[in-house]
Amino acid sequence: MNSLLEIDEENLTATVQPGLITLDLISAVEEKGLFYPPDQVR
Numbered sequence: 001m002n003s004l005l006e007i008d009e010e011n012l013t014a015t016v017q018p019g020l021i022t023l024d025l026i027s028a029v030e031e032k033g034l035f036y037p038p039d040q041v042r
Contacts, residue, residue, distance in 0.1 A: 004028050 002019035009032060014025060022036075029036045 007032060007034070009034070 001017040002021070003017045004020055004025060005015040005017065007014050007029060012034070014029065014036075016025060026036050
């Protein structure tokens with residue numbers, strides 16, 4: 001259980017499973033031209 005289930009671009013939300021690595025979420029939203037700000041790891 002560590003998957004990204006959905007990125008809802010219209011509502012700017014992401015549905016993830018527990019255990020997803022934050023950097024994986026950041027990378028996925030960046031591919032869609034979005035930004036995930038709570039945890040900046042770079």
